[in-house]
Amino acid sequence: MVVDHRRRAALEQADAFDVGIVFGFSHAGFFLLGPVWRQAGCRFRRCYHAAGAPRLRNDHGRRRSARAPVGRNARSGHFIHRHPSDALVTHTALSILDLVRITEGSDARAALDRARELAAHAEQLGYRRFWVAEHHNFPSIASAATALVIQHVAAGTSTIRVGAGGIMLPNHSPLVIAEQFGTLDALFPGRIDLGLGRAPGTDQETLRALRRSPAAADAFPQDVLELQLLLSRDAMGRRVQAVPGSGSEVPLWILGSSLFGAMLAAELGLPYAFASHFAPQQLLSALETYRSRFKPSRQLDRPHAAVGVNIIAADSQAEARRLATTQQMAFVDLVRGTRSLSRPPIDDIDAYWSAAEKAHAMRMLERSIVGTRETVRDGIAALVAETRADELIVVSDIFDQAARLRSYELIAGV
Numbered sequence: 256m257v258v259d260h261r262r263r264a265a266l267e268q269a270d271a272f273d274v275g276i277v278f279g280f281s282h283a284g285f286f287l288l289g290p291v292w293r294q295a296g297c298r299f300r301r302c303y304h305a306a307g308a309p310r311l312r313n314d315h316g317r318r319r320s321a322r323a324p325v326g327r328n329a330r331s332g333h334f335i336h337r338h339p340s341d342a343l344v345t346h347t348a349l350s351i352l353d354l355v356r357i358t359e360g361s362d363a364r365a366a367l368d369r370a371r372e373l374a375a376h377a378e379q380l381g382y383r384r385f386w387v388a389e390h391h392n393f394p395s396i397a398s399a400a401t402a403l404v405i406q407h408v409a410a411g412t413s414t415i416r417v418g419a420g421g422i423m424l425p426n427h428s429p430l431v432i433a434e435q436f437g438t439l440d441a442l443f444p445g446r447i448d449l450g451l452g453r454a455p456g457t458d459q460e461t462l463r464a465l466r467r468s469p470a471a472a473d474a475f476p477q478d479v480l481e482l483q484l485l486l487s488r489d490a491m492g493r494r495v496q497a498v499p500g501s502g503s504e505v506p507l508w509i510l511g512s513s514l515f516g517a518m519l520a521a522e523l524g525l526p527y528a529f530a531s532h533f534a535p536q537q538l539l540s541a542l543e544t545y546r547s548r549f550k551p552s553r554q555l556d557r558p559h560a561a562v563g564v565n566i567i568a569a570d571s572q573a574e575a576r577r578l579a580t581t582q583q584m585a586f587v588d589l590v591r592g593t594r595s596l597s598r599p600p601i602d603d604i605d606a607y608w609s610a611a612e613k614a615h616a617m618r619m620l621e622r623s624i625v626g627t628r629e630t631v632r633d634g635i636a637a638l639v640a641e642t643r644a645d646e647l648i649v650v651s652d653i654f655d656q657a658a659r660l661r662s663y664e665l666i667a668g669v
Contacts, residue, residue, distance in 0.1 A: 351651075367404060409446060417447060423452050509523070513534075532650045575625045
């Protein structure tokens with residue numbers, strides 16, 4: 256546990272924040288919430304919960320009491336948060352994480368327009384939210400300027416929630432992110448989500464080009480608290496404000512693929528999304544940690560867990576398996592350390608990867624569901640029964656746009 260006294264003093268002098276806490280971690284482990292963190296967390300909560308009993312947002316950004324009824328809007332497909340014990344298949348929301356893929360023979364503009372088209376399609380199908388993620392220096396991903404991509408997608412839709420899944424907060428100042436997402440909320444009120452991750456979203460050389468130190472990730476918990484306060488009503492009237500942003504209370508999510516994010520989301524009372532679409536190994540232990548440690552907050556009165564999952568659906572099993580080879584090749588390229596545009600599917604994936612590459616890629620893709628509507632239905636039912644997920648964040652990484660739209664249509668119909 257490290258207390259950054261100099262940063263804390265500077266923040267208090269600016270009358271901007273009440274907390275200056277960092278707890279350190281490494282790739283192999285973490286230092287868990289000790290006495291200093293708990294003391295600071297309590298001080299923060301006394302400030303942040305001054306309004307009284309915990310309240311939550313519904314999916315349109317308006318306030319509702321913790322006792323409001325739960326259910327689904329038949330037209331929009333939106334769900335109000337449910338307790339995990341109620342998370343049956345029929346009560347599990349479906350959302351989308353789009354990689355904004357740049358495909359062979361195409362360009363970034365086409366990728367952005369395809370994402371917007373998909374979001375409009377998803378809105379009609381009743382998906383709950385549409386997220387894009389911050390990645391840098393990936394030739395096949397066009398969402399580096401994440402807030403701009405969100406604006407483009409939100410402008411082409413009217414009701415579906417749109418957001419970041421996520422912003423890699425160590426790459427940015429919390430104030431800048433509060434201003435960006437406060438602006439998005441002003442343009443599209445009640446429709447913006449802000450998921451936060453602590454990974455760089457790129458390689459170490461690109462991280463240096465972003466002018467960020469790898470050590471910046473150590474301040475992730477503190478930065479989340481600062482960002483949360485900047486977006487809250489409690490920031491209004493202070494000397495340092497996000498304009499727009501202060502008072503918008505854009506809902507935050509913690510994203511992760513380990514126990515670290517699960518514990519932070521639980522401590523702060525925030526919804527949690529697990530990245531099992533590429534790192535599924537700690538899925539069940541992370542969800543158990545999150546639920547068992549969860550503390551109610553003003554944003555959320557009970558745990559809300561989303562599970563990332565790759566789903567490729569088609570009208571035949573053989574076609575679904577063929578479409579899935581586009582994503583399989585992309586994961587092999589990650590193993591090889593090569594970067595290329597998204598490629599058309601191939602008939603024989605075994606001709607592309609070695610046995611070792613296949614084993615590595617399939618470990619990352621082991622939670623994938625590939626097949627017909629019936630196969631997908633059974634796969635989703637099994638996943639929800641195992642994880643008690645409140646929400647599934649679906650990735651359908653398909654080369655052809657028409658096949659991709661069809662995949663999401665089949666998934667929505669299960």
